[in-house]
Amino acid sequence: MKVSPEESERGALSPVSIRLAVQRVKADGYVVLEGVLPPEFIAELRTVFMRRFQEHVARTDSNRGVNRYQMHLPFEMPFIDLRVIAHPIVLSVIDAVLGPKVVCQYFASDTPMPGSDYQAVHSDIHALFPETDLVVPAYGLVLNIPLVDFRTDNGPVEIWPGGTHLAPMTLDMKALAPTMRSECVLLSAGSVLLRDLRMWHRGTPNRSSEPRPNIALIYARHWLKTEYPPISIPREAFERLPARAKELFRYERIVG
Ligand SMILES: O=C(O)CCC(=O)C(=O)O
Numbered sequence: 162m163k164v165s166p167e168e169s170e171r172g173a174l175s176p177v178s179i180r181l182a183v184q185r186v187k188a189d190g191y192v193v194l195e196g197v198l199p200p201e202f203i204a205e206l207r208t209v210f211m212r213r214f215q216e217h218v219a220r221t222d223s224n225r226g227v228n229r230y231q232m233h234l235p236f237e238m239p240f241i242d243l244r245v246i247a248h249p250i251v252l253s254v255i256d257a258v259l260g261p262k263v264v265c266q267y268f269a270s271d272t273p274m275p276g277s278d279y280q281a282v283h284s285d286i287h288a289l290f291p292e293t294d295l296v297v298p299a300y301g302l303v304l305n306i307p308l309v310d311f312r313t314d315n316g317p318v319e320i321w322p323g324g325t326h327l328a329p330m331t332l333d334m335k336a337l338a339p340t341m342r343s344e345c346v347l348l349s350a351g352s353v354l355l356r357d358l359r360m361w362h363r364g365t366p367n368r369s370s371e372p373r374p375n376i377a378l379i380y381a382r383h384w385l386k387t388e389y390p391p392i393s394i395p396r397e398a399f400e401r402l403p404a405r406a407k408e409l410f411r412y413e414r415i416v417g
Pocket residue numbers: 225231271272273280316317318362363364365375
């Protein structure tokens with residue numbers, strides 16, 4: 162979905178756009194919002210990210226398959242710019258899907274490097290009721306913010322849209338996924354991908370010569386407890402946040 166220049170200017174989607182975006186998430190498991198972040202801001206994020214990332218790679222083994230890194234982000238600028246953590250356009254869709262009292266409980270990144278491979282198809286959340294086939298409405302959304310274009314050659318995320326977010330968690334994902342329709346999400350930097358935590362997906366090989374960095378946040382209903390470690394937030398940074406952002410991060414680890 163394209164965000165119109167008027168919506169960008171106002172920092173708010175029209176009610177019709179919000180309704181469409183919400184219905185896309187409910188029906189398809191995801192929505193792409195195009196043109197949410199300006200190129201100069203993406204460039205700044207990418208520069209600072211790549212510095213951090215190179216340091217991380219120099220001292221850590223890859224943790225998401227060969228040449229593929231998940232790295233938590235420090236709770237500092239420019240990563241905690243409100244356009245990343247509490248973008249009004251993005252939050253308007255998140256709020257409409259997840260209801261009041263939403264929290265943000267994951268602040269990290271995924272970067273396939275050249276030489277990375279396919280991941281196993283997976284969902285980003287455990288079953289709430291593993292002993293049953295019960296399917297419930299959305300309770301968590303992943304926000305992906307690409308820091309470079311996602312192209313066919315640089316390891317775009319592959320998704321199984323249109324129903325897998327509503328599939329019982331007892332299904333045999335590994336056997337089923339290869340027999341089902343999937344697509345690679347090709348995105349221009351500046352666009353964002355909002356996807357149901359449950360939607361089946363995987364990383365694909367980066368066959369280019371550059372890393373493909375992507376910021377990932379999880380927003381959820383306030384009662385959800387994931388197995389990810391809490392976000393560590395320096396108290397001064399927390400205190401400087403506006404009320405809405407404070408509310409989003411209120412259950413995280415405020416230190417100092
Ligand atoms: O950004 C990507 O390539 C997806 C990575 C992913 O799904 C994961 O590591 O769990």
